[in-house]
Amino acid sequence: MMRRRHKKSRRGCLECKRRHIKCDETRPQCINCVTAERACPYPASTTSPASAASASSKSGSPQMPRAGCSPGPVPGPAPGLHLLDDDDDDDNGPPVNLLHMELLYHYLTDTFASYSPMSDTLQQIIMRHALREPYLMYQVLAVSARHLSVLRPQQADYYHDQAIELQTRALSLFNAIDLASLTSRVPVFVFSSTLGFHALYDMLSHRDDTFASALARFTGYLRLHRGVYHVMDGHGDEIAQSELKPIIELGKQWYVMAGEGHECDDLRARIEARTEELEAARRAISLLQCVFDGKPTPAARIHVLLAWTTMIPRPFVAMLEAGRPEAMAVLAYYFLALHLCREVWIIGDSGRFLLESVAAYLGPEWAPWMERPCQMLQEVEAVICATTIVTTAKAVPMATQHAQFAIQRPSAADAPRIARIHLAAMDTNPLLHAQFPTPSSLLALEDFLTAETADALSSSPSSPSSSSGVLVARDPETGVVAGFAKWDATTTTVKKKTKLEEGELRYAEGCRREFLDGYAALAEEAKKRSFGHATPCYQLNFVCTDPAYQGRGAGSLLTRTVLDMAAAEGLPVYLESTMVAVPLYEKLGFRAIDGFEMGIPRRGSSSDELSETYREICMVWYPPPAHE
Structure with missing residues (x-):
């Protein structure tokens, strides 16, 4: 696989050192360990008040991932595949093998179509950049491995482990790039989208015992996806006029920004009636109504749902992390929107599970807030049950x-x-x-x-x-x-x-x-x-x-x-x-x-x-x- 050299981490966590991968040194947990759900111990000798203060001063909470942490310009990718010898000390990754070929083939023939209703043009764009940007190629292979973990239950653990390793490598390489040296933000934009699908499925595939645990997992997903996506800040016009222009124009047809529907009316009225300032929640609700207003296919709606997680204002994310009940109520409607996409493999029945979980978590005091989304969930379920009845007929049409x-x-x-x-x-x-x-x-x-x-x-x-x-x-x-x-x-x-x-x-x-x-x-x-x-x-x-x-x-x-x-x-x-x-x-x-x-x-x-x-x-x- 094509390689990009980088400076090795000197103050990284012990787990990354043991695995010979670059650590982004984010504390208290680096992005590699957060993604793989591993303990993230740091050596005591490398921790100092100054470094801790420096990390905390950049954000009130860990920003994941931190791109551009490399101290100098990064050379461009090699012009061909780079296979490592056994004694090669490069930590950019393992050699290309038949598993990588299997995963790439599966992505091209199955995975891409399973969550993207877009044309072959987008697939060609992704592969053109993935062959030049190793971090994107690793993430493409990671999504493919995660898909196979669903399709092949008897090998689920094996492919899940491969997905974790590949995504960890992708994030490590992404963190090592020098943003100032980039000639195009297109691969970063595609990487953000692909990583978003993967991270969302990892979050949704868990069935936590408590909603508090599920919420912590969801906010971790938000930090990860938003952290990569916000590397695009200030480059919207560049992306809009790039080779992605026809894809973006298609996406605009899905995301109706007027917010004219009525699914969120009850929630909006309850927020407006609160005495404290909740402008961030109001903005999140307006964007959420756009999700309901868009009428794309279930696979296309996933793109709209991912867009919501990157567009909600930072103060609303802070409300979620603080466990504000009003924010939980907004999240319940997001879970309802997820349930409308249950046909897509990364969603399944997770929307219903999470909506029922948040309703139980808020309890009787907030039951009026949950009445409308739970009612809409029951209406959706009733339609499903009614339409699964098959009428027997003597003659069968084509x-x-x-x-x-x-x-x-x-x-x-x-x-x-x-x-x-x-x-x-x-x-x-x-x-x-x-x-x-x-x-x-x-x-x-x-x-x-x-x-x-x-x-x-x-x-x-x-x-x-x-x-x-x-x-x-x-x-x-x-x-x-x-x-x-x-x-x-x-x-x-x-x-x-x-x-x-x-x-x-x-x-x-x-x-x-x-x-x-x-x-x-x-x-x-x-x-x-x-x-x-x-x-x-x-x-x-x-x-x-x-x-x-x-x-x-x-x-x-x-x-x-x-x-x-x-x-x-x-x-x-x-x-x-x-x-x-x-x-x-x-x-x-x-x-x-x-x-x-x-x-x-x-x-x-x-x-x-x-x-x-x-x-x-x-x-x-x-x-x-x-x-x-």
């Missing part, structure tokens, strides 16, 4: 609309996304990793699934009654595919279709063919034994949901759509289910009729010993009688 998803037939252009969802959703399945045990074999599987799906979509007829097909659950606002279902329809006049594991997939690079062949044979025997080959039916082969969208009904809606199609023809639906999914299918009306098991190596084991038993259950659903 696109079924849902509050969060549109069920429709995809195009061949969706094939790469469908393949990635397949791997992400099946990552916890031990059989997948027995069949494809190496990263290269999983990449070969992804390529195969992409090609196989694209071929099926480009050649299959558009009629709903075709003998096989693919459906996707698509977010109607962002257009993102959240999940898919694949099925075959067999009749007495249609030749039995070859099972995926029996076809060309067996020749994919690096696969363990014995586990593909073994599974295919067992599944075929179980179906023949329990259901028979000649029985006309729909066979549901895969129902996979992106882990970032799980729990929101996409899988159930896809399955119900296939059931409706089968019911329209009076046919049963057959499937083989993992043990984890059996309860879901039972709720949809399936019943178990058989099953099978096979021995496989334990995931991650270097031995071929068949030490783990993999099981699947054969299930069938029958359409209701015609008179029902």
